[in-house]
Structures are given as C-alpha cells and as structure tokens.
Amino acid sequence: MVSFTxxxxxxxxxxxxxxxxxxxxxxAANAPRESYGRSLIWAGVVGAGGMLCVIASAxxxxxxxxxxxxxxxxxxxGWHEFAFLTGGVTGPRREPCPEGAQGIVRFAxxxxxxxxxxxxxxxxxxxxxxxxxxxxxxxxxxxxxxLFALRLLAKLNLFAGVPNASTDILPRHLAYLTSYFxxxxxxxxxxxxxxxxxxxxxxxxxxxxxxxxQGASVAAxxxxxxxxxxxxxHLFFALPLRxxxxxxxxxxxxxxxxxxxxxxxL
Numbered sequence: 001m002v003s004f005t006x007x008x009x010x011x012x013x014x015x016x017x018x019x020x021x022x023x024x025x026x027x028a029a030n031a032p033r034e035s036y037g038r039s040l041i042w043a044g045v046v047g048a049g050g051m052l053c054v055i056a057s058a059x060x061x062x063x064x065x066x067x068x069x070x071x072x073x074x075x076x077x078g079w080h081e082f083a084f085l086t087g088g089v090t091g092p093r094r095e096p097c098p099e100g101a102q103g104i105v106r107f108a109x110x111x112x113x114x115x116x117x118x119x120x121x122x123x124x125x126x127x128x129x130x131x132x133x134x135x136x137x138x139x140x141x142x143x144x145x146x147l148f149a150l151r152l153l154a155k156l157n158l159f160a161g162v163p164n165a166s167t168d169i170l171p172r173h174l175a176y177l178t179s180y181f182x183x184x185x186x187x188x189x190x191x192x193x194x195x196x197x198x199x200x201x202x203x204x205x206x207x208x209x210x211x212x213x214q215g216a217s218v219a220a221x222x223x224x225x226x227x228x229x230x231x232x233x234h235l236f237f238a239l240p241l242r243x244x245x246x247x248x249x250x251x252x253x254x255x256x257x258x259x260x261x262x263x264x265x266l
Contacts, residue, residue, distance in 0.1 A: 002209055005063070006217035013067070014225035019246070021078055026169040027250035029085035033173070036086045043082045050075025054128060054140030061136040066218040069140035076124060077147050084117045085171055091115040096179035110159055110180035121148050139219045143226060150230035153193055154237075161185045162237035169247055190237055197231035 002008070028039045053072025057065045083089040093112035101109055111118075125145050132138035158165055161182025170177065204227050208220035 001212075003217070006211075006214055007208060007221045010066075010218045010221035011225040011228075014070075014222055014229070017071075017074055018226075018229055021074060022169075023247045023250040025078055025082050025085065026247050029082060029171050030169070030251045033086075036088070040083065040086060040088060043079045046075050047079025050079065055131055057140055058132045058135035058137050061215045063214040063218040065137045066139050066215050066222060069137055069219075070143055070222045073128070073140045073143035073147070076128075077144060080117070080121055080124065083120075084114075085169075085174065087171075087173055089117050089120055090174070091117065094176070096176040106180070107159070113177060113180055114155065118152070121151075137215065137219070139222065142219075142223060146223060146226050146230070150197070150227075150233070153197075153230075154233060157187070157190050157193055157234065157237055158182070160187050160189050162187070162190055164237055164240060166236065168245065169251055186238060190234065194231065194234045194238065197227065197234050201227040201231045 028035075028043075031039070050072040053068050053075065055072075057069035057072060059065075060068065080089070087094075091111075091113045092115060093109060097106060097109055125141070125148050128141040128144050132141035158181050161184065163184050163186050165178070165181050165184070167175075167178055201224060204220065204224040208217060208224045211217045211220045
C-alpha cells in the first residue's frame with residue numbers, strides 16, 4: 001500500500017533537492033570566476049561531509065538512514081558537478097572540436113574533453129560500492145551509481161545529437177564543450193534511452209509501491225524518483241522545452257553581468 005511518509009514524501013523530497021541543488025550549483029558556477037576558489041573549498045567540505053553521511057547511513061536501516069544516505073550521495077554528486085562546471089575537473093582537452101573531425105577521432109577528442117571528470121565519478125562510485133557492500137542500507141552507493149549511469153547516457157546522447165540540447169546553465173568558459181555535441185536530430189539512441197529510462201523508472205516505481213517497511217519503502221521511492229527525473233531529462237532532449245528555464249533565477253546574475261559588460265563596450 002502506498003503511504004505518504006514511505007512513498008510520496010521521498011518523491012517530493014527528491015524533486016525539491018534536485019531543483020534547489022541544481023540551481024545552487026548553477027548559480028555558483030555562473031558567478032564571477034574569482035569566487036571559484038572559495039566556492040570549491042566549500043564544495044569540498046560539503047562533499048567530504050556527504051561521504052561521512054554515506055558511511056554512517058550504511059549501517060542504519062530505517063527511514064532516517066535512507067534519507068541520510070541519499071543526502072550524502074547528492075552532496076558528493078554536487079561536489080563533482082561543481083568541480084566540472086568551474087572547469088576544475090574536466091579533461092586534458094580544453095578547446096573546441098577541430099573542424100571536420102568525424103567518427104572515432106571525434107569521439108576520442110570529445111572523451112578527452114571530459115575524461116578526468118568521468119574517471120573521478122567512476123572512482124567515487126567504486127569507493128561508495130565498496131563502502132556499502134554487504135551493509136543493510138546501501139542507498140548512498142545506489143543513488144550515486146544511478147546518477148552516474150544516467151549522466152553518462154545523457155552525454156552519449158548529446159554526442160550523437162539531440163533535437164533540443166539546452167545549454168542554459170553551462171558557464172561561458174565551458175562553451176567549447178558544445179562543439180562536441182552532435183547535430184539537432186532525433187536518433188535511435190535517444191529513442192532507446194527514453195524508452196529505457198521510462199522502463200527503469202516504472203520498474204523501480206513498481207518495486208517501491210510493493211515495498212513495505214519504512215526504511216525500505218523510503219529507499220525504493222528515492223531511487224524511483226531519481227530514475228523518473230532521469231527519464232524526464234531525456235524527454236527534454238526530444239521536446240521543444242528549455243529545461244534551463246527552470247533555473248533562470250540561478251543564472252540571472254550572469255546574464256545581467258553580460259548585458260552590463262556589453263553596454264560598457266558600446
């Protein structure tokens with residue numbers, strides 16, 4: 001039986017964390033670059049705190065443990081995302097894709113543009129799996145691995161090309177990454193990705209609905225909500241909707257600075 005505290009509340013909490021955490025990261029990454037040093041220190045503190053939360057939560061099987069592990073995984077993920085968006089951890093290649101690059105050459109250069117970030121994510125996922133292996137509450141590792149898989153799938157779709165590659169929250173110093181995006185088109189990969197993520201979300205939702213026990217139902221519902229948001233992200237790739245508009249409040253200051261600088265240049 002679906003309950004508010006065991007099923008509905010975790011979904012609402014996931015949406016709220018996803019919305020505000022993404023906005024906060026976008027706001028900090030689009031702030032003046034001289035603020036990055038201080039922000040990266042704070043992000044590192046948050047990430048380290050998230051790791052401690054995941055370690056502590058792995059031994060707590062109740063609903064509180066599920067929320068703690070989820071919060072820890074999101075804090076670690078946010079740390080990685082901020083490091084990427086500031087340009088601190090991207091890849092050895094930091095320039096646009098060469099004109100005419102095709103096939104394996106283009107893929108190799110695109111991979112080099114984000115290689116360090118992907119290695120860091122994979123290493124963190126491996127560490128979290130090892131820490132949570134055999135523990136009564138592995139939600140921290142599960143959430144991070146799910147986020148990693150969904151993000152990797154999204155990057156592959158951007159490389160292949162999607163009808164709607166929204167780049168609103170991408171800081172201007174990372175604009176070169178868009179040169180590795182494929183043409184605006186609907187591909188078989190995107191179709192399979194949408195179908196696959198929807199099936200995954202439906203499967204996790206069915207598991208959550210059938211799960212009893214406060215801790216287990218909260219954990220299952222949190223995973224369902226993350227998978228559903230991942231499916232939504234891939235749907236945004238296909239629809240004429242700007243998902244970045246959701247965080248216009250977070251990047252408004254950047255656009256205002258750009259407008260001011262342009263006026264000064266007149």
